[in-house]
Amino acid sequence: MSYEELLGIIRGRRSVRRFKPDPVPPEDIERMLEAALWAPSGSNTQPWLFNVVTNRDQIAQTADVIRLEIERIALEAPGFAETGENLARWGTFFDRAPLVFFVAGRRERSSWRTKLAETMPEHPAAGGSLSWLVSCAAAIQNLLLAAHALGYGTCWMGAPLVAKIPLEGFLELPEGYELLAVIPTGRPAEEPFPPRRKPREETVRLISQGR
Numbered sequence: 120m121s122y123e124e125l126l127g128i129i130r131g132r133r134s135v136r137r138f139k140p141d142p143v144p145p146e147d148i149e150r151m152l153e154a155a156l157w158a159p160s161g162s163n164t165q166p167w168l169f170n171v172v173t174n175r176d177q178i179a180q181t182a183d184v185i186r187l188e189i190e191r192i193a194l195e196a197p198g199f200a201e202t203g204e205n206l207a208r209w210g211t212f213f214d215r216a217p218l219v220f221f222v223a224g225r226r227e228r229s230s231w232r233t234k235l236a237e238t239m240p241e242h243p244a245a246g247g248s249l250s251w252l253v254s255c256a257a258a259i260q261n262l263l264l265a266a267h268a269l270g271y272g273t274c275w276m277g278a279p280l281v282a283k284i285p286l287e288g289f290l291e292l293p294e295g296y297e298l299l300a301v302i303p304t305g306r307p308a309e310e311p312f313p314p315r316r317k318p319r320e321e322t323v324r325l326i327s328q329g330r
């Protein structure tokens with residue numbers, strides 16, 4: 120594959136929020152997972168867990184878990200009501216997708232960091248590492264790109280994490296795993312305009328060029 124083809128996939132991927140109801144065949148789900156699972160990870164820990172849900176009722180129930188949690192928060196914190204309404208809209212539209220990935224991860228620690236924490240606990244690098252989290256993010260991006268290459272739309276969603284704890288219970292995540300992202304997937308029913316990217320000066324620094 121050429122650079123242009125790869126960039127075409129990367130640039131062409133959009134966050135899609137409307138889906139056709141057609142079920143996603145298992146072989147396509149498998150191909151998306153295959154791409155995700157080949158992501159790099161710190162010390163090859165592969166700290167991710169992809170929870171695949173295709174059952175319409177289960178998907179609807181997970182969205183209800185989120186709505187309920189938002190209502191509960193709004194009862195305790197009345198100032199939250201308006202934000203909560205928005206959050207409910209932006210955080211539950213995954214219930215219109217025929218396939219949803221609930222991506223979880225485990226706080227793995229590399230052996231050098233464990234050793235450092237034992238021998239020099241006050242060293243700043245001995246604390247919590249984000250390696251497990253960024254490794255999961257790499258796997259998620261692989262999944263989004265593979266889905267796009269196969270003609271599916273996806274949206275990486277963080278808003279559902281307002282109900283992280285109840286969702287983790289509902290999904291019966293294994294001990295030690297935390298919910299990181301919700302990714303609705305399906306044939307796109309919209310073609311979103313690409314949101315603008317920041318100018319290079321804000322996001323790239325050329326620290327040195329040549330000698």
Ligand SMILES: Cc1cc2nc3c(=O)[nH]c(=O)nc-3n(C[C@H](O)[C@H](O)[C@H](O)COP(=O)(O)O)c2cc1C
Nearest residue numbers: 132133134136209210274275276277278279313314
């Ligand atoms: C960590 C993360 C969390 C996100 N959470 C949400 C979300 O909860 N709801 C939503 O509609 N989009 C969400 N998005 C999608 C972003 O809004 C989107 O990626 C951004 O606007 C750029 O658009 P593009 O993905 O089409 O390039 C999230 C993206 C990331 C990476």
